[in-house]
Amino acid sequence: MTSPLLKIGTRGSPLALAQAHETRDRLAAAFPELAAEGAVEIVVIKTTGDRIQDRTLMEAGGKGLFTKEIEEALLDGSVDLAVHSMKDVPTWLPQGLHISALLPREDPRDAWFCRHGCGLDELPAGSVVGTASLRRQALILMRRPDLKVLAFRGNVQTRLRKLGEGVVDATLLALAGLRRLGLADKLTAVLEPHQMLPAVAQGAIGIETRMDDARTNAYVAALNCGETAARVAAERAVLAALDGSCRTPIAALATIADGSLSLSALVIRPDGTEWYRTERIGLPEEAALLGAAAGRS
Numbered sequence: 413m414t415s416p417l418l419k420i421g422t423r424g425s426p427l428a429l430a431q432a433h434e435t436r437d438r439l440a441a442a443f444p445e446l447a448a449e450g451a452v453e454i455v456v457i458k459t460t461g462d463r464i465q466d467r468t469l470m471e472a473g474g475k476g477l478f479t480k481e482i483e484e485a486l487l488d489g490s491v492d493l494a495v496h497s498m499k500d501v502p503t504w505l506p507q508g509l510h511i512s513a514l515l516p517r518e519d520p521r522d523a524w525f526c527r528h529g530c531g532l533d534e535l536p537a538g539s540v541v542g543t544a545s546l547r548r549q550a551l552i553l554m555r556r557p558d559l560k561v562l563a564f565r566g567n568v569q570t571r572l573r574k575l576g577e578g579v580v581d582a583t584l585l586a587l588a589g590l591r592r593l594g595l596a597d598k599l600t601a602v603l604e605p606h607q608m609l610p611a612v613a614q615g616a617i618g619i620e621t622r623m624d625d626a627r628t629n630a631y632v633a634a635l636n637c638g639e640t641a642a643r644v645a646a647e648r649a650v651l652a653a654l655d656g657s658c659r660t661p662i663a664a665l666a667t668i669a670d671g672s673l674s675l676s677a678l679v680i681r682p683d684g685t686e687w688y689r690t691e692r693i694g695l696p697e698e699a700a701l702l703g704a705a706a707g708r709s
């Protein structure tokens with residue numbers, strides 16, 4: 413076997429691997445030389461986030477727990493590109509690295525799972541919803557202050573198993589991840605953004621590379637989806653404007669229709685008792701400015 417032309421760094425979770433395989437398939441479809449057996453190698457890298465499964469530690473460690481070791485591998489040249497769920501990518505990237513492409517976005521909405529088959533509004537008072545996400549916790553409690561939220565650990569498969577075992581009555585997961593894992597048929601309902609505004613960049617896969625690696629950047633540029641890039645730029649600009657000044661959960665969703673970009677952004681207290689929501693409309697070309705304005709408001 414010849415040595416690989418490109419090495420992809422990824423976490424080892426089933427979802428991360430599915431995303432790495434999607435990226436490899438897209439590269440192979442765009443470039444005949446990358447379709448050859450062994451041309452694109454997938455390198456699994458264990459991250460701090462894969463080792464620490466405790467929610468409080470995740471919060472204390474802040475962002476970057478799922479990306480740090482992969483970025484180190486990029487910087488030392490042991491991989492050429494990294495595939496990430498953009499939701500897990502910190503606002504600020506290490507010097508010398510950039511997000512050089514966004515794949516076409518999956519559905520950004522959250523999926524709702526209930527053991528009893530009821531929707532969020534029908535769940536009996538006192539029922540337990542499992543989630544490790546402060547955003548989902550806050551939005552659940554905003555709508556249903558009479559429910560209990562339990563910290564819920566593990567990857568997608570683990571959480572669905574715990575739901576089946578009756579550890580909780582209901583849980584939420586990103587629809588995008590479920591689709592990529594072929595598990596979307598198990599959900600009870602899809603939550604609309606006005607009920608459950610998604611996390612920044614939920615459903616988007618980003619490819620990170622070294623800024624000075626012209627060869628890899630040329631390959632990766634062919635995979636970029638301009639519409640997804642504009643939407644994610646608007647949403648991430650909200651995060652950037654709030655970063656440091658704000659420890660509360662943030663949600664944001666940008667959509668593009670008829671040539672204009674609409675952005676909804678929300679900050680909310682973890683207990684759901686207070687929130688601030690804002691909407692912006694503008695051109696996709698000014699996505700980052702719109703997001704920054706929404707974040708500052």
Ligand SMILES: NCc1[nH]cc(CCC(=O)O)c1CC(=O)O
Nearest residue numbers: 497499585586588589614615616
């Ligand atoms: N925080 C973990 C994580 N990171 C990305 C996804 C889902 C896939 C995506 O948003 O692209 C998930 C799981 C979940 O929230 O259900």
